[in-house]
Amino acid sequence: MIQIDDIDRALLRALATDASQSASHLGRILDLSQPAVWRRIRRLEDAGVIANRRLVLDREKLGFGVTVFLGVKLAAKGRVGLEDFERAVTAIREVQTVEHVLGLYDYRLRVVARDLADFERVLRRRIMTLPGVGTVEANVLLSEERRPGPI
C-alpha cells in the first residue's frame, strides 16, 4: 500500500475540493516546484488514491430539485437475481449511485429527479419495475456536506 506524507495529504485535500487548480498554483500553496506537484499527483493517481475526477455542476440550476436516497430490499435472493438487478438499475439515468450493502437493505441508491412528481414517476416506472425488487424505503435529501476524511 502507498505511504503518504503531510504534503500528499494537503495535496489530496486541495484536489478533493477543486481539481482544476493548476500545478503552479498548488506548488505555491504547498511550497513545492511545479514538477514536484506533477510527480506527487501522478504517484497518487498510479496508486489509485485519486480514482477519478468528478464534474461539479449546480443541480438546482440544471432543474434537478430533488435527490432521494433509496434503500432497496430484493424479494428473491441469489446470484442471478443480483446480477439482473444490478444490470437494470445501473442503466437508469436518474440513478446516480448504486451500492450493494449488508444490513437492513440489499442496495442503497441515490436518485435525482426534477421534482417530487418526477421522482414518483421514476420510482413507479423504473425502480419498482426492476427485476427482483421487493421493498423500497425513500428518504428525501435536505442537505449534504462532504468532509475531507482521515487525511
Add this chain to the structure above:
Amino acid sequence: MLDDLDRRLLRQMQAAPTLTVPELAELCDLTAGKAGRRLDRLRELGILIGQEAVIDWRALGYAVAVSLRITLDKTAPRAFDDFLEQARDVPEVIEIQTFLGRVDVRLHIVARDLGHWQQIYRDRVLTLPHIAEIEALMTVATIKSDEALPI
C-alpha cells in the same frame, strides 16, 4: 436557458472531466473557440462549478465503509445542530446528509478494518448526542458511483 449543444458539452464533460477544450470541441463538432465561449458562459451562469478529485479510500488502506442511518431524538431542541457539530469532529466521517423521511441523518464512515470500525463506532459514534435509533449498512460493493446527472 440551455440548448442541446450546452447539454451535449456537459454530458461529454461528465463522462470525462479531464478532456481539454480542443478534445471536447472535436467530440461536439465545434471549433475550440466556440466550445470555450460556451463553457465560459456555463461558468458565468454558475451551472459549471468545477471538478473535484475522487479519493479511493481503499487505496489508502481504509477497507471498511459503513453507511449509518440515524434517527435523532427530536424532543431535544438543538438535536440536529448538536449532533452535526460533533459528527464533523470525527475524522473518519466522509459524508453527512440530512433527510426528510424515517431517517434524519446519514453518516458515511471509512475505517481501516473491522477492529478500527469497532473502535470508531463505540468511542466516536455512540457517544454522539441525541441519537434515538441507529442502523448500519456495510458496503459490500460499489456498483455505480459517477453521480452523473441525466442532462
